[in-house]
Amino acid sequence: MSGEEHEIEDLQREVASLLLDHVYAPLLEDQHVRGVLPAPAGAPAVRVALGDRNECEPSRLTAYEIPLGAGDELRTSHDVVGLLRAVHTGTHIYPSNRVTSVLGMDLYLVDPAHVEEAPFTTDDWAATFLRCLAHPAQERGAAGLRGFLFKEGGVLRLYLDSDDVPGVIAADVRPGGALTALLAALPSLLGDEWRISDAVEDPHCRYLVDLTDW
Structure with a gap:
């Protein structure tokens, strides 16, 4: 073949x-x-x-x-x-x-x-991204999906865990075309101190990482 x-x-x-x-x-x-x-x-x-x-x-x-x-x-x-x-x-x-x-x-x-191809929607990109997180090609140690929430303005909040970072970490992302790059970088980004903020309004995580401009 x-x-x-x-x-x-x-x-x-x-x-x-x-x-x-x-x-x-x-x-x-x-x-x-x-x-x-x-x-x-x-x-x-x-x-x-x-x-x-x-x-x-x-x-x-x-x-x-x-x-x-x-x-x-x-x-x-x-x-x-x-x-x-x-x-x-x-x-x-x-x-x-x-x-x-x-x-x-x-x-x-x-x-x-x-035929003029219809655009891939934000929800399409989000579903693809979530599927990759839920069924990773790598073994545990990469970012693992514990939950998610669609938010206003096209933001998708991910609830993640990792062997490198204890507890559940929330990460706000904007699903788009560069999914492979973001998936590869995600585990290391969860510990970026300058991106971290207290998620005082969200009881489902230790802290929030803002990746919406990544």
Whole structure:
């Protein structure tokens, strides 16, 4: 198997993992994810079925095939979410050769060149960030998630513990695109004295670390 085929497989796994949240929480309006399918014959694409919550009748579901390639690069799982939201909103005209069916569902073959990708929302970034903290690739010793709270102004408060810092520490962050860098730096930032303030209004932590400008 080539390196590119491995990359496609990994990306299909990432998309399936990311879209799990939207089985229960709508992807947009009242539409939930009812299926994520790797395109057959090893095609570099993923298929996603959308419909009402708990809907299982194929004729009441709509499936979209999203190509994972973007020129010489691969799209990200976030790109797939943005394209899904865009194609399922408003009116889109598909030529007959881009409309088919699979497993009893209408299947639309999406051409990203004709779709303006919907932006990834603050809640999307927050959910991705929280998932990485809750299921870290590293062993205990890195920052571990004990809780969280959405606050005004796009701030996400994290309640964290670490082998390096005793007790529960709160950290205010603004979820955004540089998640990997923040995740890597987070354990060392919990002890930065100049960022620490007493969290007198919050009984759930020893102190608060302000990382909103990090």
